[in-house]
Amino acid sequence: MLADFGHGLAYERLLQGTEPSWLVMIDRGATTVWEHWGGVPADGKATASLNHYSKGAVISFLHRYVAGLQLVEPGYRRFLVQSRPGGGLTWAEAAHESPYGRIEAAWRPDGGRLHLRLVVPPGTEATVILPSGRRMTAGPGTHVYVD
Structure with missing residues (x-):
């Protein structure tokens, strides 16, 4: 809450x-x-x-808000990644072992911009929302975003 x-x-x-x-x-x-x-x-x-x-429930906060991993569809077939840096944290990493494989999200600020690395397992899809509000869809593979 x-x-x-x-x-x-x-x-x-x-x-x-x-x-x-x-x-x-x-x-x-x-x-x-x-x-x-x-x-x-x-x-x-x-x-x-x-x-x-x-x-x-602090672990839920760390997963859902700091790292930004949120379930959209059962089994994480579809999931949301909306990391929310704050509180003076200088980086975050999280992983979730889904039925489709390992999901990873990691962010760090660099030069005034946020760098987000995301791993999407086969057979899944992620909606990515960056702090600027930019929204995109990510299929299987490793993705890097700068915002």
């Missing part, structure tokens, strides 16, 4: 070094997502479940 209605706030929660943030959990030794943002306070005494799904 943060990404749909407040893109900047979603990146803030991702990268913030104080509660509420996923990074606080990592800084305090988490290998799972905690029920409460401060599940292990600075004193080291757990206050609730240390393996909880609700905030684990």
Whole structure:
């Protein structure tokens, strides 16, 4: 929801070094997502479940918004790639093992322009929407876009 209605706030929660943030959990030794943002306070005494799904949806944010991989048709026969750089991130890469093969998306800014590399597996098709709004269709193969 943060990404749909407040893109900047979603990146803030991702990268913030104080509660509420996923990074606080990592800084305090988490290998799972905690029920409460401060599940292990600075004193080291757990206050609730240390393996909880609700905030684990961060991976969905990373896949769908940061990398931009979104399902359009079951099995990823057709999918959308609409990467949304932000929050001070300087690059992103993601891959998804679909029934048709590996889908890859990677972006990085260079010289004030965004470079997007996309791998589309055989038998599939991607709709690519660049940050400028430019839209195109990509068939199987490796594609590079500069926006």
